[in-house]
Amino acid sequence: xxxxxxxxxxxxxxxxxxxxxxxxxxxxxxxxxxxxxxxxxxxxxx
Numbered sequence: 001x002x003x004x005x006x007x008x009x010x011x012x013x014x015x016x017x018x019x020x021x022x023x024x025x026x027x028x029x030x031x032x033x034x035x036x037x038x039x040x041x042x043x044x045x046x
Contacts, residue, residue: 024031
């Protein structure tokens, strides 16, 4: 059971990387750099 929990956490972290690392396209419906909780965040790729 703990192996499944570990795999889930790894997959969850990879999803977060997929959201934060790529530069958003102009027509993207969501921009992770502008969040209501964090304000203007700096992209990790800059």
